[in-house]
Amino acid sequence: MPKAMVLTVGLFLASPLLAAADGLKLYGPGGPAPAMKEVAAKYETESGMTVEVIAGPTDKWMDEAQQNADALFSGSQNMMDDFIESYGNVLSETVDPLYLRPSTLLVRKGNPKCFDGVLSLMQEDVAIMVVDGAGQVGMWEDVVGRTRDIDNMRKFRDNIAFAAPNSGVAKQRWMENDELDAWLIWNHWQIDNPDIAEEVVIEPEFRIYRDVAVAKTSKGAENPELGAFLDYLKSDSASQIFADHGWQKAF
Secondary structure (H helix, E strand, O other): OOHHHHHHHHHHHOOHHHHHOOOEEEEEOOOOHHHHHHHHHHHHHHHOOOEEEEEOOHHHHHHHHHHHOOEEEEOOHHHHHHHHHHHOOEOHHHOEEEEEEEEEEEEOOOOOOOOOOHHHHHOOOOOEEEEOOHHHOOHHHHHHHOOOOHHHHHHHHHOEEEEEOOHHHHHHHHHHOOOOOEEEEEOHHHHOOOOOOEEEOOOHHHOOEEEEEEEEEOOHHHOOOHHHHHHHOOOHHHHHHHHHOOOEOOO
């Protein structure tokens, strides 16, 4: 084979089209992961394109993602901003919010302390767990602040027995420490883990909502298959899967 032809074939083999055959890799936090993985599996069945979703605490995958990620998904806008600042390869102009979920309360099976909302957490002898990191930075303060009563802020803070750095740590602590009475978290943590807690819906006026968003990396922007999957994430089929996990486009 002439050298020129060998060079041409080599360039073709290194092209983005062939690289796309290796599939897509998306990285993000554990909260949106069950819905994201289910959508990815359905898309793979329908399209034949492999979509691997790698999820969990950021420090578990950040180094790998900097090399391999086609896209990152987040659990809030402040988390996505952290990704953009920290990774350097996340394209801010491609950030696309997808679905929202509400804050809620998880309580022990049978709701032994008869909690009925945020205000019921202000009583004495209540041990609350919150997450004050990842996609929930400031979440508990936003919820309690909606009561518009500084005494409630004081009472709630006094009742915080554990502030987890992320939801994965919080889930583990909840399962290990049955002295925790209530866990302020997102609704999908109960939907995806129905055996570990019951949900007490927060009063409508005190709920807050944060989103899952997705953004391309510089690597992913060169992958011709990525755009098709990101469009699929907003399809009716994907919307139904996210809804089954507690996420909606509008409430």
